Amino acid sequence: MEVQAKGHRFWVIPDGYIPPDSRGELVSHESICVLNCGETPAKLGITVYYEDREPLEGIEAIVEGRRTRHIRTSSLESGGERIPAGVPYALTVESDVPVIIQYSRLDTTQPELALMSVMAYPIEN
Amino acid sequence: MEVQAKGHRFWVIPDGYIPPDSRGELVSHESICVLNCGETPAKLGITVYYEDREPLEGIEAIVEGRRTRHIRTSSLESGGERIPAGVPYALTVESDVPVIIQYSRLDTTQPELALMSVMAYPIEN
Amino acid sequence: MEVQAKGHRFWVIPDGYIPPDSRGELVSHESICVLNCGETPAKLGITVYYEDREPLEGIEAIVEGRRTRHIRTSSLESGGERIPAGVPYALTVESDVPVIIQYSRLDTTQPELALMSVMAYPIEN
Amino acid sequence: MEVQAKGHRFWVIPDGYIPPDSRGELVSHESICVLNCGETPAKLGITVYYEDREPLEGIEAIVEGRRTRHIRTSSLESGGERIPAGVPYALTVESDVPVIIQYSRLDTTQPELALMSVMAYPIEN
Numbered sequence: 205m206e207v208q209a210k211g212h213r214f215w216v217i218p219d220g221y222i223p224p225d226s227r228g229e230l231v232s233h234e235s236i237c238v239l240n241c242g243e244t245p246a247k248l249g250i251t252v253y254y255e256d257r258e259p260l261e262g263i264e265a266i267v268e269g270r271r272t273r274h275i276r277t278s279s280l281e282s283g284g285e286r287i288p289a290g291v292p293y294a295l296t297v298e299s300d301v302p303v304i305i306q307y308s309r310l311d312t313t314q315p316e317l318a319l320m321s322v323m324a325y326p327i328e329n
Numbered sequence: 330m331e332v333q334a335k336g337h338r339f340w341v342i343p344d345g346y347i348p349p350d351s352r353g354e355l356v357s358h359e360s361i362c363v364l365n366c367g368e369t370p371a372k373l374g375i376t377v378y379y380e381d382r383e384p385l386e387g388i389e390a391i392v393e394g395r396r397t398r399h400i401r402t403s404s405l406e407s408g409g410e411r412i413p414a415g416v417p418y419a420l421t422v423e424s425d426v427p428v429i430i431q432y433s434r435l436d437t438t439q440p441e442l443a444l445m446s447v448m449a450y451p452i453e454n
Numbered sequence: 455m456e457v458q459a460k461g462h463r464f465w466v467i468p469d470g471y472i473p474p475d476s477r478g479e480l481v482s483h484e485s486i487c488v489l490n491c492g493e494t495p496a497k498l499g500i501t502v503y504y505e506d507r508e509p510l511e512g513i514e515a516i517v518e519g520r521r522t523r524h525i526r527t528s529s530l531e532s533g534g535e536r537i538p539a540g541v542p543y544a545l546t547v548e549s550d551v552p553v554i555i556q557y558s559r560l561d562t563t564q565p566e567l568a569l570m571s572v573m574a575y576p577i578e579n
Numbered sequence: 580m581e582v583q584a585k586g587h588r589f590w591v592i593p594d595g596y597i598p599p600d601s602r603g604e605l606v607s608h609e610s611i612c613v614l615n616c617g618e619t620p621a622k623l624g625i626t627v628y629y630e631d632r633e634p635l636e637g638i639e640a641i642v643e644g645r646r647t648r649h650i651r652t653s654s655l656e657s658g659g660e661r662i663p664a665g666v667p668y669a670l671t672v673e674s675d676v677p678v679i680i681q682y683s684r685l686d687t688t689q690p691e692l693a694l695m696s697v698m699a700y701p702i703e704n
Contacts (some may be wrong), residue, residue, distance in 0.1 A: 210339070210421075210452050214585070218647060218681040219612035219696060228439045237344035239378055239419040253614055253647045272343060272378045272419035294614040294647035294679075304419075304450050306343040309694065314603045316441035316566055316691035319434065321344060323450050325679050325698050327585050335464070335577050353564045362469035364503055364544040397468060397503045397544035429544075429575050431468040441566035441691055444559065446469060448575050460589070460702050478689045487594035489628055489669040522593060522628045522669035554669075554700050556593040566691035569684065571594060573700050 210241045211302035215324035217295040220252070222278055224290035225313045234277045234309040236297065236324070243269040246299045250280060252287055253294040260285055267303065297324065335366045336427035340449035342420040345377070347403055349415035350438045359402045359434045361422065361449070368394040371424045375405060377412055378419040385410055392428065422449065460491045461552035465574035467545040470502070472528055474540035475563045484527045484559045486547065486574070493519040496549045500530060502537055503544040510535055517553065547574065585616045586677035590699035592670040595627070597653055599665035600688045609652045609684040611672065611699070618644040621674045625655060627662055628669040635660055642678065672699065 223232035240246045250263035263282040267273045277287055277295070287293060297305055305324035310317065348357035365371045375388035388407040392398045402412055402420070412418060422430055430449035435442065473482035490496045500513035513532040517523045527537055527545070537543060547555055555574035560567065598607035615621045625638035638657040642648045652662055652670070662668060672680055680699035685692065 210341070216585070216614060216616075216679045218614040218679050219610070219649065219683050220647075221649075230439060235344070235417075237417070237419065239341060239343040239421075241341075241378070241421065253616070253645065255646060255648055259645055270378065270384055271380060272345075272417065273380055274344065274346075274417040292612070292647065292649040294612065296614075296616065304341045304343050304452075306447060306450075308344050308445065309696075310443075311692060311694060312439065314605060314687065314692040317436060317439040317443040318568075318685075318692040318694040319436060319443040319445040320683065320694040320696040321434075321445040321447050322681060322696050322698050323447050325681075327679075335466070355564060360469070360542075362542070362544065364466060364468040364546075366466075366503070366546065395503065395509055396505060397470075397542065398505055399469065399471075399542040429466045429468050429577075431572060431575075433469050433570065435568075437564065442561060442564040442568040443693075444561060444568040444570040446559075446570040446572050448572050460591070480689060485594070487667070487669065489591060489593040489671075491591075491628070491671065520628065520634055521630060522667065523630055524594065524596075524667040554591045554593050554702075556697060556700075558594050558695065560693075562689065567686060567689040567693040569686060569693040569695040571684075571695040571697050573697050576700075 209302055211304040212326035213299050213302055214327040215297045215305040217307045217324050220293040220295050222287060222289040223311045223313050227312050230312050230317060232310060232312050235274045237274045237306045238267045239272045239304045240267040240269055242301055244301050245269055246301045246303050249298045251296045255292055334427055336429040337451035338424050338427055339452040340422045340430040342432045342449050345418040345420050347412060347414040348436045348438050352437050355437050355442060357435060357437050360399045362399045362431045363392045364397045364429045365392040365394055367426055369426050370394055371426045371428050374423045376421045380417055459552055461554040462576035463549050463552055464577040465547045465555040467557045467574050470543040470545050472537060472539040473561045473563050477562050480560060480562050480567060482560060482562050485524045487524045487556045488517045489522045489554045490517040490519055492551055494551050495519055496551045496553050499548045501546045505542055584677055586679040587701035588674050588677055589702040590672045590680040592682045592699050595668040595670050597662060597664040598686045598688050602687050605687050605692060607685060607687050610649045612649045612681045613642045614647045614679045615642040615644055617676055619676050620644055621676045621678050624673045626671045630667055
């Protein structure tokens with residue numbers, strides 16, 4: 205299908221960080237926001253790179269066809285291991301069908317709210 | 330015209346979210362900011378993708394030639410249906426002539442102001 | 455020179471807005487941040503697109519070779535006309551040599567500070 | 580290795596600025612977040628461009644294979660010279676193997692927290 209061809213299969217987010225603290229009504233968090241415009245469900249394989257140890261591989265997630273999913277990075281998990289808060293890391297996401305990915309962070313460490321967002325960086329493949 | 334050829338016809342914003350709350354003098358909102366450098370008006374067709382139900386299709390908007398329009402997502406509407414606040418979603422925008430699109434969000438849920446902005450992701454077509 | 459070839463000659467920023475108010479020690483402003491990696495000075499021609507009137511054309515600026523310039527949009531001027539605050543607009547920047555452009559906004563309308571930044575959108579030419 | 584081919588070798592960040600002030604528990608800072616997906620360590624050569632003087636060249640950094648590094652710009656140094664706070668500048672980063680780079684700034688000049696982030700701009704080479 206033509207619409208299934210929209211997007212790329214490999215995306216990168218170099219600046220990952222789960223803020224350890226929150227104040228006020230909103231909880232500090234990050235999300236990877238995935239859009240699957242096609243009919244076929246997208247199977248994602250996520251790798252977490254750290255500064256000082258081996259990557260955490262084998263994290264899986266599904267995004268159904270014609271759906272978006274805004275996935276909190278704190279929910280990602282592989283073999284019982286999760287991404288620790290307060291640690292700089294980076295993410296790669298591989299999908300078996302083309303998708304489009306944006307990364308956003310909401311930080312309430314100091315009493316008010318800060319936001320940042322980038323499109324994930326697509327690698328041609 | 331050469332200038333009409335500037336931009337792409339299909340753009341994607343995976344991280345859509347209309348903050349349900351506002352404080353202070355500024356109202357929480359998102360905008361899709363469209364620039365049409367050419368002479369011909371651009372007819373936009375917008376689709377809203379959700380996490381848990383079928384997409385909302387058939388939203389239309391016009392951007393006149395040699396004009397910009399900063400369109401609040403809360404104003405988008407198709408068959409009486411609008412994008413609900415407080416719900417994660419994603420947007421695609423198709424245009425019949427090339428345009429350039431940027432997405433920005435202003436959030437005043439906690440008393441102060443937070444901003445984020447990304448270029449929409451262009452799909453070659 | 456090889457380094458002069460770095461960048462593009464036509465860049466677009468769809469979401470321009472000079473916040474009309476400021477609080478605290480920092481003044482609300484936007485900047486277009488231009489890097490000229492080459493030896494030859496870059497002559498920029500800037501056009502401002504509005505929602506409801508003809509574009510403001512013929513704004514000029516120079517970025518010397520091997521220099522950056524972070525240009526406040528409120529300083530841009532053509533024939534005595536400037537970009538009004540509090541009005542949505544869009545910008546295109548043409549350069550006679552390749553440059554790289556990023557756009558950032560600092561908003562202190564509500565007492566605290568908000569920041570947003572995007573790479574300008576490059577058009578191949 | 581196939582994975583080593585992911586990314587580009589030349590990246591640009593036009594809007595650099597180290598905020599001179601901080602309040603609250605978080606210190607104002609900027610980081611360049613580099614991901615090296617390959618096996619081979621990446622040797623980075625960083626150049627700092629200013630508005631009014633010659634570039635600062637010859638800054639070096641290493642990112643090990645299958646690691647990320649979130650490098651504070653205030654730590655960069657060449658011949659005893661560092662990037663001064665409170666001065667607009669721009670950065671280029673060259674790597675001997677492909678990497679992906681994101682730039683983020685956290686500003687606590689006014690009591691609360693502001694964040695901005697962009698992917699660095701990749702130059703084909």
